[in-house]
Amino acid sequence: MIAKTAMFRIPALITVGCGAVETVGAEAKRLGGTRVFVVGDPNLQKLGVTEKILASLAAQGIESSLYTAVEFEPSVQRVEAAAAAAREFACDLVVGLGGGSTMDTAKAAALLARNPGSLEDYLGIGLAKQRSVPSILIPTTSGTGAEITPNALFYVPAVQEKRAVVSPFTIPDVAIIDPLLTLTVPPAVTAATGMDALSHAVEAYTSLNASPLTDLYALEAIRLIGTHLRTAVANGADVAARDGMARASMFAGVAIGNAGTNIVHALAYPLQGQHRITHGVANSLLLPYGMEFNALSNLQKFAAVAEALGEPIAGLSPRAAAAKSTETCRLLSLDVGIPQKMGEVGIKEEHIANLVDGAMKMTRLWANNPRQVRPEDARAIFERAL
Ligand SMILES: [Fe+2]
Numbered sequence: 001m002i003a004k005t006a007m008f009r010i011p012a013l014i015t016v017g018c019g020a021v022e023t024v025g026a027e028a029k030r031l032g033g034t035r036v037f038v039v040g041d042p043n044l045q046k047l048g049v050t051e052k053i054l055a056s057l058a059a060q061g062i063e064s065s066l067y068t069a070v071e072f073e074p075s076v077q078r079v080e081a082a083a084a085a086a087r088e089f090a091c092d093l094v095v096g097l098g099g100g101s102t103m104d105t106a107k108a109a110a111l112l113a114r115n116p117g118s119l120e121d122y123l124g125i126g127l128a129k130q131r132s133v134p135s136i137l138i139p140t141t142s143g144t145g146a147e148i149t150p151n152a153l154f155y156v157p158a159v160q161e162k163r164a165v166v167s168p169f170t171i172p173d174v175a176i177i178d179p180l181l182t183l184t185v186p187p188a189v190t191a192a193t194g195m196d197a198l199s200h201a202v203e204a205y206t207s208l209n210a211s212p213l214t215d216l217y218a219l220e221a222i223r224l225i226g227t228h229l230r231t232a233v234a235n236g237a238d239v240a241a242r243d244g245m246a247r248a249s250m251f252a253g254v255a256i257g258n259a260g261t262n263i264v265h266a267l268a269y270p271l272q273g274q275h276r277i278t279h280g281v282a283n284s285l286l287l288p289y290g291m292e293f294n295a296l297s298n299l300q301k302f303a304a305v306a307e308a309l310g311e312p313i314a315g316l317s318p319r320a321a322a323a324k325s326t327e328t329c330r331l332l333s334l335d336v337g338i339p340q341k342m343g344e345v346g347i348k349e350e351h352i353a354n355l356v357d358g359a360m361k362m363t364r365l366w367a368n369n370p371r372q373v374r375p376e377d378a379r380a381i382f383e384r385a386l
Contacts, residue, residue, distance in 0.1 A: 006211035025056035033093030041098030083112035100144030143193025145253020191336035192280030204255035224248035226309035270358025297370035
């Protein structure tokens with residue numbers, strides 16, 4: 001079969017490697033930055049990482065303003081405050097240093113530095129008219145892939161929903177992936193963000209928008225996660241494991257940036273919006289159940305997921321091999337200590353109706369799902385995951 005036409009967008013420059021963060025000043029200068037708004041995770045300030053960034057910028061004669069009032073899983077209101085500070089500083093470049101919440105805040109600040117109005121005007125697909133000011137994103141966790149993707153997610157308290165800005169203009173100009181920045185991430189965060197990256201890779205690989213290009217990245221991300229996540233959780237100081245997970249997260253980001261997520265993220269968003277469960281845990285809880293439901297759509301691809309995770313599938317029927325993928329993901333999340341059932345994080349039977357309503361609204365994600373999902377299907381999946 002000839003692959004359908006597919007577009008493929010990634011940052012213009014991706015720098016990967018131990019110590020890569022030291023290139024930030026030179027890259028900012030190359031992009032023409034003279035007044036740089038730095039959005040930094042407050043915890044990194046204590047570790048001296050933020051200092052390094054500011055010093056690298058100062059060494060190039062670049063003025064900077066540091067903003068650290070970043071909220072975890074940020075609300076629209078809090079992000080507006082960051083954007084107002086970026087506008088007030090009259091920045092011509094934004095650097096984001098942190099996990100997904102920080103990078104998403106940086107993306108919004110860069111977008112609103114050049115586009116009029118408020119963040120809510122851009123919640124949706126392709127609503128920004130102009131490119132953001134140039135941006136450099138530097139992840140300090142291995143999971144979201146936000147340093148690669150055109151998406152940024154924000155919590156809207158009025159409707160208790162997480163909503164996305166999706167725009168090619170929010171893809172940064174430069175992504176700097178330095179595994180040394182992830183060495184101090186605690187095991188529980190390593191586990192949850194790693195399972196988020198696995199959800200990205202599996203969903204993108206099996207998405208209706210998957211292409212041969214995204215498959216390359218997705219499958220390699222799955223293989224890297226199967227090889228390195230357990231070690232990264234067991235011993236955060238293991239540089240090889242951190243390096244593997246940093247690459248996995250970036251590869252999975254490339255895959256979702258171009259093929260999108262689907263069932264797992266669609267079901268997980270209401271858990272975050274309605275119950276404030278963190279993104280990684282919500283996705284991890286639903287990953288095996290989403291895969292179990294979707295496996296029917298493409299047994300060969302789900303079998304390849306199992307194989308990429310290190311599970312022997314030789315001699316198995318396609319159906320049995322595909323079923324191994326679900327089992328292997330479940331075992332991985334169990335090994336890295338993530339809750340296995342929604343009941344463990346406070347979800348009850350009476351919450352399911354609202355979760356189904358919330359999940360069914362995620363039409364942009366369902367459009368990528370390889371199996372059609374009716375509300376009664378979503379309900380059955382939530383019940384199995386309870
Ligand atoms: Fe995610």
